[in-house]
Amino acid sequence: MLTECFLSPIKGTVFLQNWFCFSSEFSIPSGDKVEVLDFWASPFCARVKIALEEKGVKHVDREEHDLFGGKSELLLKSNPIHQKVPVLLHNDRPLAESAIIVSYIDEAWPSNPLLPAIVYDRAQARFWADYIDKKVFEAGRNIWASNGEEREVATRDFIEVLKHLEEALGDKDYFGGDAFGYVDIIAIPHSAWFLAYEKLGAFKVEDHAPKISAWIKKCLQRESVAKVLPDPEKVYQFVLYFRKMSGLD
Amino acid sequence: MAKDYGEVKLFGVVGSPFVRRVQIALELKGVKYTFIEEDLKNKSDLLLKYNPIHKKVPVLVHNGKPLAESLVIIEYIDEIWRNHPFLPQEPYDRALARFWSKFIDEKCLPPISKASFTACKEERDKGTEESLEALEFLENELKHKFFGGETIGIVDIAAGFIAFWLPAIEEAVGLKILTHEKFPKLSKWSEEYTNHVVVKENLPQRDKVVGFFKARYASIINASK
Numbered sequence: 001m002l003t004e005c006f007l008s009p010i011k012g013t014v015f016l017q018n019w020f021c022f023s024s025e026f027s028i029p030s031g032d033k034v035e036v037l038d039f040w041a042s043p044f045c046a047r048v049k050i051a052l053e054e055k056g057v058k059h060v061d062r063e064e065h066d067l068f069g070g071k072s073e074l075l076l077k078s079n080p081i082h083q084k085v086p087v088l089l090h091n092d093r094p095l096a097e098s099a100i101i102v103s104y105i106d107e108a109w110p111s112n113p114l115l116p117a118i119v120y121d122r123a124q125a126r127f128w129a130d131y132i133d134k135k136v137f138e139a140g141r142n143i144w145a146s147n148g149e150e151r152e153v154a155t156r157d158f159i160e161v162l163k164h165l166e167e168a169l170g171d172k173d174y175f176g177g178d179a180f181g182y183v184d185i186i187a188i189p190h191s192a193w194f195l196a197y198e199k200l201g202a203f204k205v206e207d208h209a210p211k212i213s214a215w216i217k218k219c220l221q222r223e224s225v226a227k228v229l230p231d232p233e234k235v236y237q238f239v240l241y242f243r244k245m246s247g248l249d
Numbered sequence: 250m251a252k253d254y255g256e257v258k259l260f261g262v263v264g265s266p267f268v269r270r271v272q273i274a275l276e277l278k279g280v281k282y283t284f285i286e287e288d289l290k291n292k293s294d295l296l297l298k299y300n301p302i303h304k305k306v307p308v309l310v311h312n313g314k315p316l317a318e319s320l321v322i323i324e325y326i327d328e329i330w331r332n333h334p335f336l337p338q339e340p341y342d343r344a345l346a347r348f349w350s351k352f353i354d355e356k357c358l359p360p361i362s363k364a365s366f367t368a369c370k371e372e373r374d375k376g377t378e379e380s381l382e383a384l385e386f387l388e389n390e391l392k393h394k395f396f397g398g399e400t401i402g403i404v405d406i407a408a409g410f411i412a413f414w415l416p417a418i419e420e421a422v423g424l425k426i427l428t429h430e431k432f433p434k435l436s437k438w439s440e441e442y443t444n445h446v447v448v449k450e451n452l453p454q455r456d457k458v459v460g461f462f463k464a465r466y467a468s469i470i471n472a473s474k
Contacts, residue, residue: 081352081386093341100347107340123316123325130318131302164302 034059037075037087039067041238043137043189044098045086046228050185051102053224055109099129102185114182121176128168128175129186135161136190143201144239147248155201159208166209173218180222184215188225191216195232196239251330255312257282260296262289264453264461266410267319268307272451273406274323278330320350323403335403346397349390350407357383357408361415365422366465368473380426384411384435391434394441405442412439413452421462 034052038045038061052059064075064085071083078087078094088095090108095101106114115122139161142154165187169175175183194205194216206213219225243249259275259282261268275282287296287306299308299315308315309322311329316322327335336343360383363376387408390396396404415427416439429436442448 081356090341095341095344095348097348097351100344100351103347104340104344107343119325119328120311120314120316122328123321126321126324127316127318130321 032057033089033091035089036061037064037072037078037085037089038062039064039085040230041192041235042085043193046189046192046230047098047185048086048088048101048105049228050189050224051105051114053227054114054180054185055105055112057105057109099133099186102182106182114185116176116181125176125182128183131164132183132186132190136165136187137193140190140193140197143197144243145246145248151201155197155203158197158201159203162205162209162212166212169211169215171211174215180219184219188216188219189229191219192229192232192235193239196236199236200239251279251281251332253281254329256310258285258310259283260285260287260293260299260308260310261306262287264458265306266414267305269451269453270319270406270409271307271309271322271326273401273409273448274326274335276447276451277333277335277401278326279332280326280330320347320354320403320407323406327403333400335397335401335406337397337402346403349387349396349404352383352386353404353407353410357387358410361410361418361426364426365418365424365462366469368469377424377426381431384427384432387411388432388435391438395438401442401445401448405438408438409442409448409452411435412442413455414458417455417458418462421459422466 034057036045036048036052036059038049040063049059049061062072062074064072067085075085075087076083078089079085079096082096084096086096086098086101088101088104090104095104102114115125139154139158143151143158146154172178174180175187198204205216220229240249257275257280259268259271261271261284263286272284285295287293289306292304296306296308297304299310300306300317303317305317307319307322308317309325310316311325316325323335336346357380360376360379364373364380365376367373367376393399395401396408411427418424419426427436427439443452
């Protein structure tokens with residue numbers, strides 16, 4: 001499984017001749033064809049889909065069924081550098097890296113802005129998106145991809161990350177304040193993986209980060225989030241399967 | 250001259266490529282600021298207050314409000330001071346600029362570090378291979394004088410590490426990565442960038458940087474014996 005934080009690009013199959021897909025020499029598009037190269041369990045793909053739903057943009061999601069050895073040609077051509085999902089194809093122009101894609105969606109469809117209006121607040125939103133990007137999924141992976149004492153350490157580290165997020169949220173309804181926005185979109189998909197972390201790490205998010213816990217419940221009431229996020233139980237089963245395949249169990 | 254939008258302070262150290270990114274950004278815009286030198290072995294209370302999450306430099310403080318992470322800071326500077334824009338206008342091009350800046354930080358810098366400052370030779374060789382692969386992508390992306398076109402943009406500022414610090418590392422540890430033969434466009438861009446009238450005034454002294462890297466390399470090799 002190769003979502004953004006899992007494995008490094010496959011060596012030896014770099015499609016250098018196709019790198020031009022990232023060139024800005026495409027003509028200005030007319031009409032709107034929007035596709036997402038997707039994987040159901042990936043929180044990074046979920047970010048993109050939630051953002052599109054929030055903007056009311058019609059899109060086709062193309063599920064990558066076999067990220068291990070049978071990645072689609074479209075994926076390899078559209079994202080030759082990282083060879084990962086998600087990829088957004090907007091009138092066939094590809095973009096990779098979910099936080100960057102969500103920013104793009106906000107700028108390409110400017111109504112109902114996801115980023116705050118005040119410049120300093122926008123910068124803080126980008127700071128927290130960067131923090132979440134760097135810390136959450138990896139800290140979670142360290143829990144489910146380990147055993148014994150290593151897992152105990154990983155669990156403690158994950159709780160530290162949760163506490164930082166708890167502080168950043170504070171008493172606000174959402175990370176951006178009164179309205180659901182950019183940082184919420186970046187963060188909320190990770191919650192679908194929390195059950196897996198809780199079961200394997202033997203802890204409860206609620207006990208260490210009650211505000212985050214309440215924020216998750218609030219976000220799940222949102223149509224875009226409820227529609228896009230996978231069932232945490234399914235994600236947990238997927239993690240157990242992946243552990244077994246990796247020889248961790 | 251940039252408009253005066255209040256007090257600007259930059260917390261940093263002179264040798265850090267990330268601090269220099271922000272400094273170059275401010276200087277290109279002509280923004281007046283105060284540089285506050287930090288001792289990374291003894292970080293000030295103020296730095297820890299302003300960047301409690303990462304506890305690192307650079308930190309920009311604008312009218313008392315702190316910001317961390319160099320690329321986040323550069324976008325902020327670009328939005329407040331609108332002269333000499335660092336990002337393109339068109340959303341897709343802006344996304345590409347952000348993509349390549351991130352690529353530099355996540356795919357170029359780590360393997361360069363691995364190629365240089367690892368005791369195990371096998372790891373260093375692997376780092377070299379990964380660095381060459383990453384630089385090839387950048388080489389192919391360069392279509393004008395700068396990544397930003399005819400003027401310096403955010404990708405150029407991010408890639409400053411490759412233009413100045415990488416050659417210093419190569420000299421310090423005896424590495425060959427950024428060669429004219431393999432990367433003619435990137436090599437030429439490096440010269441253009443480091444000789445740019447504003448950039449060259451805001452880079453650290455080369456011999457000091459080489460010395461720093463030589464010392465770091467020596468301590469890693471000694472520690473492994």
